Amino acid sequence: MTRYVIGRLGGVVVILLAVCLFTYLIFFKLSPDPAVMICGKTCTPDRIDSIRDVLGLNQPLLTQFWEFLRGIVAGRDYGTVHCSAPCLGYSFQTNESVWNMLTTRLPVSITVAVGAAVLWLLAGVAGGLISAIKQGTWWDRSAMALALTGVSVPNYVLALVLQYVLVVKLQVLPFPAAPAFADNPVLWFESYLMPWTVLAVGYACLYARLTRANVIDTLAENFLRTARAKGLSRPLILRRHALRPALTPITTIFGMDFAGLLGGALITETVFGLNGIGKLAADSIAKNDQPVIMAVTLLAAFFVVVGNVVVDLVYTALDPRVRVTSS
Amino acid sequence: MLAGLVLSGTLVLSACSGNAAGGESQTSAGPGGPAAQGGTVQVLANAAFSHLDPVRGFDGGVNNFYRLIYRTLTTQGAAPGTEGTKIGPDLATDTGTPSDGGKTWTFTLKDGLFFETGAPITSADVKFGVSRAWDPEIGIGSPYAKQLIDAPASYQGPYKSGDLPTIATPDAKTIVFHLKKPFADFGSVVAQNTFVPVPKGAGAGTELDSKPIASGPYKVSEYKAGASLKLVRNDKWDAKTDPVRKAKPDGFQWTFDLDGATIDERMIAGQGTDVDAIAGTIQAATVARVQTPQLKQRTLTGLGGCTTYMGLNTTKKPLNDVRVRQAINFAVNKQTVRDAVGGSTLAELATSIQPPTVLGRVDYDPYPSPEGKGDVAAAQKLLTEAGLTNGFTFTLDTRAQPKMQAMAVAIQQALKPLKIDVKINIIDTSTYYEVIGTPSQQHDAAITGWCPDWPSGATFLPPLFDGRNIVAKGNSNLAQLNDPAVNAKIDEISQIKDVNAANAAYGELDKQIMALAPVVPLLYEKVLTLVGSNIAGAYLHDGYSGGIDLVSVGLTDAGK
């Protein structure tokens, strides 16, 4: 088991390095010269040259990439600017270390992701479960129709509809301002309610469909037929035998989805003006702030790849069938 | 200076600024009423300040903010209209004494000046602050000190090259500048950010960008880059030495990185601390919502002091034909261009190159059309003369920003009836000015803007139209106009000693240039801002791109 974990972690590092290199190469070719941006309005060709020198932009590409990697571990200096480890680069457009930019915005993204995840897990799994138990009834049919509708609404459209109805027309919610929790817990909750809902709807619908299909499949499996033959009651079978195998695949998907969101819910954050990683990504892309784009891509990839590993490990622990084959 | 990239307009004189809250409402409550002592003014902002280091930052927004924490030898007034752009003494006792025919300038510091650290502000500190402008990495802001003050060619700022010998400090209160050539208005130059005192030896690298050393009424107590900035009183500042800054509130709190829509929503709702808030210009979509009497009472409006225009590259075919450029000037529908930025409340139609806020500017329209909607017939006639009955294709550079793209589309649409096919080339915002400022990369036309840094056409027409200023990089003569008559006229005006006569001459030069149609003046954009219901003492300052003058703003009720 330990060897397996170490092996997987090695894989993580390799994928991250690949993502890193790939991103670096692409943006190296596509990006405007960062020296030009630092140079400012009263720029001269000489100054650009000296800035390029300071930033190491005159060095071969791979050397620069190596410097970038080294900076993550050891920190680095850009001329007079020091960027302490872990240095993911320095944004000369905002005069901030990229690491700082990420860490100040991560809490917002985590708040958005966690709140939405709780919502969609509760709604999705419960809805799917009830549908599976009441398979074929009007409840099942309307719930599944609703789920299909839900996955079809683009979340920016949903966001606009909710804002128009709840904020402008009914005025039951304030315009999302995202204050600190400690300052005003009620306003905090009200502000995040819409982003959570918007983000959760698509996933909830998906999870409902998935849960329903899995529970129905599991109920049809042999070991449950045996259990029923032994005279166990239906609720007991459901609780003790059917739920776990039916929900294990959900764990896998959930891990991946959740990890994906930690890297920023780009559209939701942008629409609601929440200063999370996603909005940072959108803003940096609009400004072509290359070090930030690079770091956000890397952070998002990090969450996805690590999420993958965690999911696999949890999966192994949860599902007896997998445990047997892998040990 | 380029509008949008950097908005300075440090010394814009203005004759025309329709402040909603003018002098007449001084007694009543509302944005124009008297501010009480105390409280904290909230500022909701879209983008963070470019730099807190005074030698680095150079745009209307930071220039306005710098006055809260920094002082300069002289400074602009603090009042609406032309009063606000009058230069008066600040750290210095007067606006300077010239000698040697205007080539040497002497300033004397007042008594009782201190940094926030408690250390006295001496002439050596002023000198040290100015000399930082020569540092190639730091001195990226206002270029005037470097352009005017004599210095060794190899000088690279105090950290690299040490003392700057051409600025003398005979004693702790006196500072003497030696210029490259006589300059009559040097008293205005020392109001630039570069003349902020910095304690000798401090401020290397990005030190001041994170922790400024205050000489003004406030100091930075907490700064989260890109997120928030908190100012508290600098108790070492003595109001008796400072006739300009009212500095009524006890502090300021900036919140950066807010969405334009979020700011507008919060300002309209005006809940909680937002009653004490001020913000920038509202979005076009918000205009219709601020028409109620209650909200109207909270709005301030005035001209931003810049001209938005489309430069036509006179070196490219067929734009090298003056008739074609004139035809485009006739054909562009300025109404639709204005609607693209938010309609009549957010901009006025431009006819001349210089905006109404520039002194000596003549109001005229060389290419008139009914209501500015474009005169296609007149344009068609000129194109026929030029042999282009079947139209042509040209590429229009614009910024990757919805407003700029919308303007480009409006122009594209207006030229369609002439069979002129406009290809819109969208350039990333961060490199836009770099690309269009490089003659080898710019296309046929580009939408951009210009704001004056100087009280006259001197900082407007020569940088944009002097043919000898066309450079390979950082070029601002986008039209690449190199007309001997225009060049000669520019030289002639620079010899005029009387400022008013020179301004009037620039007004005539504006007409002379527009006859050649190197640009299409599009709009004079306006500021329309909504303030919180508890805001007092607020007016738009003509010297800071129409921003609310921060040294005068305060709260009606400081206890709220």
Added chain:
Amino acid sequence: MTVAGPRTPTLLEVEEVGLAGDPGGGPPTSTGRILGKLARDKAALLCLVFLLIVVLMAVFAPLITKLSGWGPDEFDSGAINSDLGGVPHGSLGGISGEHWFGVEPQNGRDLFARIVYGARVSITIALSATVLTGILGVVFGLLAGFYRGWVDQAISRVMDFLMAFPALIFMIAILSSLPAGNRPVLLVVVISAFGWPYLARVIRGQTMTLANREFVEAARASGAKNVALVFREILPNLRGSIIVMTTLSVPGYIGTEAGLSFLGVGVTPPTASWGQMISSSVSWYSVDPMFFAIPGTFLFLTVLSLTVLGDKIRSVIDAGEAT
């Protein structure tokens, strides 16, 4: 075991679409039977009719706008109020006999014409991306599944890599730094580049299973070449999965294109696309709700119709294979 089926090749946040099942390699279901079944399903029929309308709109856009009187790029300054920031005159976003769906604020462009032309963009891009991902996914999936060994290793690693990538961020970043060029083509290429592994993974798995089946073994024993094996024996058996996966991915691509245009990296102005329209409507939602309601409704109904249809096709195929 019912593992979570292959995810549709799309961006989670932009558009989430139902899961394809785990189609086995049973006998192919005939197209006629699928259509027959769908024709008897009321919901499916409704979706088909709506999609048909959208497609007809797209195809005959120039004719339709000639009838309605306004082109997609024509300004109508008379329809907006310049003094109020450019808000449309009249209620409901300026809906009138002149402008059937009202006008766009700030320029008065006809929303009906822009919806009609926007359908062109959305559908062309989504279908092209579907075709391209289909080809890439099938080819690489087959290669990996059939040859195994290092070919499989190489292809699988690339797929892992692409799927680990934060695709949305990366797509926007790439699109925003590329020169404008031919936007629609770029959009198709970028969407497909990140979309194919999802199909390829399924094809690979099924090819591996199929390659070991008796009928393939038999064909191989009788001396059939590899190419013949793939095209005659394996590919026909993958038809069901390919149909299901691709139909389910179309709504995803429609949503992705709209999402990218919404984020400002899609088609360039003045081209109309539904995502671009919704994007411009964001700041106007409280003053002019029709401006987002109209393109939003079209986008939603199109995605919904495609999703329902894909779902129905899958259940028909699944049912066909179960028997």
